């Protein structure tokens with residue numbers, strides 16, 4: 594038919610960075626004739642012990658025709674009550690979402706004004722920049738550098754005073770570097786941009802030995818994910834903590850029924866004491882396994898960057914090549930090129946026998962190159 598054309602997307606999309614993530618990429622698996630369970634995944638920073646048994650039981654029991662037929666509770670009342678008991682935050686300061694990835698977009702669509710300047714403390718999770726740009730904002734990277742990727746709070750504070758951003762996005766502890774801001778350093782940089790919206794992503798908070806929480810403040814939104822420490826990536830569940838007025842505004846933008854019925858049940862079960870004990874025990878085991886893995890990789894002659902999480906950046910000659918070579922051995926690591934680090938892979942520790950498979954595979958790769 595004449596006159597009909599492909600629709601024109603919004604101009605903001607023209608330069609949007611691609612959405613690149615770790616975890617299994619089903620297209621790449623299909624190209625390599627691999628099924629999801631054929632590969633051992635060191636590319637996704639999730640608890641390798643899986644979801645707590647009590648969460649799995651609760652989800653199994655909830656799969657009934659009536660639960661699947663009904664729309665879920667749009668206000669997540671029972672989940673927010675459980676979250677409130679667990680975190681000590683009032684119910685009206687909590688907003689669950691379909692993973693923190695969705696909440697990041699909801700925040701940007703709500704608060705990023707067209708042309709406004711947002712600082713991203715980089716290298717970091719790529720969705721902050723994408724969300725800001727999607728909403729028409731401009732991003733400025735303030736980057737930490739190798740070998741330690743530690744931010745100097747005074748230098749960051751000076752940059753923020755100079756740039757006067759409308760928003761600042763940071764991840765604590767940071768993906769992919771595993772570096773953590775202390776509470777004092779964070780408060781210090783936050784004071785340098787009191788006019789800004791602060792988005793502090795604490796997706797990996799429980800992975801460190803000493804978790805740090807950002808201070809509640811009217812200009813601060815704190816993001817937390819349940820897909821990492823409770824290993825619920827397939828269900829999608831996260832939440833944010835913010836001022837009640839901010840929650841009210843975000844709810845007008847968030848898609849309705851964003852958190853599905855099974856995710857709500859899983860979240861409620863995750864905050865019961867049995868699951869919390871399980872989470873703490875498995876994550877402290879994981880930290881020990883990670884320390885052993887870093888020792889074993891260093892014994893191979895590799896440079897593992899300092900980290901406070903069970904994932905770390907590891908220096909290689911060519912990250913894309915190492916990724917390919919390991920995939921050929923059915924092992925997945927994160928090629929850090931999309932973080933601007935083409936000479937690093939990110940490795941998330943798993944259980945001891947699995948970690949040994951990675952060390953053996955890398956030894957084999959190096960022997961042949």
Ligand SMILES: Cc1ncc(COP(=O)(O)O)c(C=O)c1O
Nearest residue numbers: 692693694718768796818820831
């Ligand atoms: C720092 C960070 N924040 C948020 C997310 C998204 O997590 P979710 O599964 O809660 O959407 C990720 C996922 O990799 C992440 O690394």
